[in-house]
Amino acid sequence: QGPKTLMMLNLLGTFPLLLLLLGSWGPVDPLGAWAQPRTRAQWFxxxxxxxxxxxxxxxxxRVNNNNQRCKPQNTFLHTTFRNAAATCRLPTRPCRNGQNNCHRSARPIGMTFCNLTRGRFPNCRYRTTRQNQFYTVACNRPQPGDPPYPLVPVHLD
Structure with a gap:
């Protein structure tokens, strides 16, 4: 430490030490575990x-904790995000909502279908069904924080 730094610390007394201690605790975000911002691709x-x-x-x-409710249905693709993003390079086709940013997988893959049978959050109970099927994803340009692919999947159609 240089003489100017020491002189400044002497002038301020114990105040810098207090700031150092408070700063070492880091930011406090009581909702951080519940409300972390995610991109659409990360949520996908x-x-x-x-x-x-x-x-x-x-x-x-993990899916239900985000919205604090039992999602009625959900599908898990037995693949990697990279493979799902590769589907975005296939020809476009209309999505069910009428937009034209959907892409169908090149081949069927394994999937797990989850259907809510009973329960209230957080005690949701699901029927598990497995199948091999083609899948269709809606794709958009990546947002900051997404992998650097030209397009990324954001919705399972």
Whole structure:
């Protein structure tokens, strides 16, 4: 530490120490675990990407915790985000909502379908069904924080 720094610390007394201690605690965000901002592609990955078959009662906890409710239905694709993003490079087709940013997978893949059977949040209970099917995703340009692909999946159509 230089003489100017020491002189400044002496003039300020213990105030810098107090600031240092307060700053070391870091920012406090009591809702941080619940309200973390996510891009649409990140939320797509949470809701729909799994490395393989899942058990719905367990897999749906992460999905349901975001909105604090039992989502009635959900589909998990047994693939990687990279493979789902590669689907975005295939020819476009109309989406169910009429937009023209959907893309159909080149081949069927394994999927897990989760259907709510009973329960109230957080005790949601699901029926688990597995199938091999084609899937269709809506794709958009990536947002900051997304992987650097030309297009990323944002919705399972």
């Amino acid at each position: 990955a949470i809701q729909h990407i799994s490395g393989g078959p899942v058990q719905c009662n367990n897999a749906m906890r």
